[in-house]
Amino acid sequence: MPRSNDLVANALSELADLIAITGGDPFRVRSYEKAARSVAAYPIDVDTLGESGLDAIPAVGSHIAAKIASFVHRGHIDELDELRAQVPAGLRSLLDVPGLGPRRARQIYDELGVASVPDLLSALGHERLRGLRGWGPTSEARLAQAIHDFQGAGGRLQLGVATEVAEELVGGLGSQGAVQRVTYAGSLRRMRETIGDIDLLAAADDAEQVMDAFAGLASIADLPVRGPTRGAAVTTTGVHVDLRVVPPEVWGAALLYFTGSKAHNIHLRRLAQRAGTKLSEYGLTRNGHVLAAATEAEVYAQLGMAYVPPTLREDRGEIEAALDGSLPHLVELDAIRGDLHTHTDLTDGLASMEEMAAAARARGYRYMAVTDHAPLLSMQRMTTEKALVQRAALRALSGRGGLTLLHGSELNIQPDGTLDWDDDFLSHFDVLVASVHSAFRLGRDAMTARIIRAIEHPAVNIIGHPTGRSLGSRPPIDFDRDAVFRAAARAGTALEINSFPDRLDLGDELARRAQELGVLFAISSDAHATRHLDNMRYGVGTAQRGWVRQENVVNTWPLARLRRFLAKEHVASRSA
């Protein structure tokens, strides 16, 4: 089953949406949304907490604590049941369409009877929206485009969600006696940014017993396909899962086969064939005689090539590189020495600086930058005074437990490329991340100039989530990629690989191109809660998919070298 905090957060979030749709107090809506985020990020499982424990969760007061308790102990929340009875189920899904909020969702339901995304598409097709107050042809067209972009994500799971589901299933199966080994394979193991379904692979002598155990897992709702060695299931959260059970002695060959990609496998089999051998999920064989099957490494070795990490297996040149020994030394999670983009509760983070620092120490980090939002993102109410107070507190805390704290900020790149604060004030930060948070649809030339101006600022070290995309909801901003990458390489400004599962930005292909043009990277969590520090692995996976070498990731460097980079000493002296 999913973590209780996630279930509760979903319920609170649904409450917020339904209150909004039914015209409830916007401040109340915000309270539920905030509580939902806070619960999701809370490190302690809510189903282990009593009333006072629930009340201690930030943004949870007595009313919401009572609702959480009801959800945990009685399985439902009265007010949620009542609202569900009032609002058609499909209406809430309209809120997922970017640009459509609660007021207009309610309006098109009341006046046109539109209660689902298909209804909405039909109404758009008949140009029925433009007759409503506040609507016109342009807003119709924009909405149609938004739905198109939104559906492009096509029901695929985000990497973070899929990983959590898969790890839980692996854990559940792994504790069964009959199972000798179990892991997930497929696109999830390759760490693609979205995943269609989850592929599990188990090794056992008795496949039937494993299939029984699989069917019996609490999170498996249905097992519509069930053969002796293969089952296809749906989880209680609607995720499709395939399980294959193989004999232990062919584990490696099976893992290779089920990890893919298809293109990688086809290329490997062609190589095998040319060598007079045959590669299948049962092993690399010659005339029926098994040459290699137990481990992936053996199979690659028998094919005369280096082991290819799963994240590279897309047939994008990795096989040739593995054959001639030129695979890159990829960045690894345990080489990450610190995080250069984090937030605290001074702005929109959920944890205090002390809590974030403790979590970073627990991860074994040597340094962490606190980069709260800057004043131009006005909803966060940052001020110069607050930044200075934070800096003093951070200096006092730095060094404890071997963790150096760097004082930074996540600046806002204005449409003209200028930033929050004046140059003198900026020059006193240890590290500056600059990001686009507004005017996403600036024209290509203006957008390119805007970002390059920020890159070339003498105090800016990292461009945060460079394309601004949000997987499944917002397309990337448009700029001349090569021009921006060349500018970053020239200026000694790193580009971020943001590890948040709905960002993964830069994505793999852009990261690979950027590296070719000499760009350095910061792989950052953009954590807004202690738990988010764990997202680092998704950023590292994305970097690996982009062939990013460890030496090009600045937060694998020792602190002294990182500081020289942050000072931009290697490029030019700072402007006055």
Added chain:
DNA sequence: GCCGTTTTCGGCCCGACTGTTTTCAGTCG
């Protein structure tokens, strides 16, 4: 509904952007 070195009531996330207006409403970050 939450929360408190100004407050236990009355604030709360402010401003930009967009398309529709004829002075503004809705959405977003």
